[in-house]
Amino acid sequence: MTTLAPQPGIGPLLRGWREQRRISQLELALKADSSARHISFIETGRARPSEEMILRLAEHLDVPVRDRNALLLAAGYAPHYPQTPLDAPGLAALREGMQRLLQGYEPYPALVLDATYHVQAANRGIAMLLDGVAEHLLTEPLNAMRLTLHPEGMAPRIRNLRAWRGHLLHQMERELALHRLEPLRELYEEVAAYPVPEEDEPATFDDPVVHFALPLRIEHDGRVLSFVSSISTFNTPMDVTVAELAIETFLPADPATVKYLRSLIP
Secondary structure, three states: OOOOOOOHHHHHHHHHHHHHHOOHHHHHHHHOOOHHHHHHHHOOOOOOOOOOHHHHHHHOOOHHHHHHHHHHOOOOOOOOOOOOOOOOOHHHHHHHHHHHHHHHHHOOEEEEOOOEEEEEEEEHHHHHHHOOOOOHHHHOOOHHHHHHHHHOHHHHHHHOOOHHHHHHHHHHHHHHHHOOOOHHHHHHHHHHHHOOOOOOOOOOOHHHHOOOHHHHHHHHOOOEEEEEEEEEOOOOOOOOHHHOOEEEEEEEOOHHHHHHHHHHHO
């Protein structure tokens, strides 16, 4: 027989988030219009917080909506935030809006990612960057981290792979600290184990972008294209799926990249 370990109650979960945010019980109590004594009682299991109190504490601790549901479940309440499939009819307006945004950004690359970096939508600029990627990496669901860092993916064409790899792994570490998703941890361990280049192509100081943001420098059709990336999320999402979506756009970092992309995708 298999003995299942008991699930942690609301107390340890709440304490974990509070300690991760480096907030004292008194600070949290003041923000949530409560008392340090009450927060202490919740964390030690001597008091059961109301649903309203859990949501208020989670808001002040900046807990992701998926984990707010976990806090509610641990206290014996129903989840507050739905998790609607992205292809559901209720999210049709969202899908249409994202698609218009991606198309409007062309000829520059842009894509929509979920919490585990699976590609939910992409424009023609992204398709251009995937030239030469192994077929097995292009099967659904596409994963942006695998596509970028796998030895048979984009990695061999990235001139500053060591630096870009470090940036992506650090980004995943921040997401792991925030979301605590096991599939994300498994993905991180996988891509972190991919081969590391000995050194990058030396940076040239006549490229102004190196002074304010790390560029992605990638070969395409005999040219070296240069991009800086930006990630946007939705403001105050009320659905787990929407909360975990991110739109990543790649802005050309030099005039040569702008000119080439405009000639390639009119």
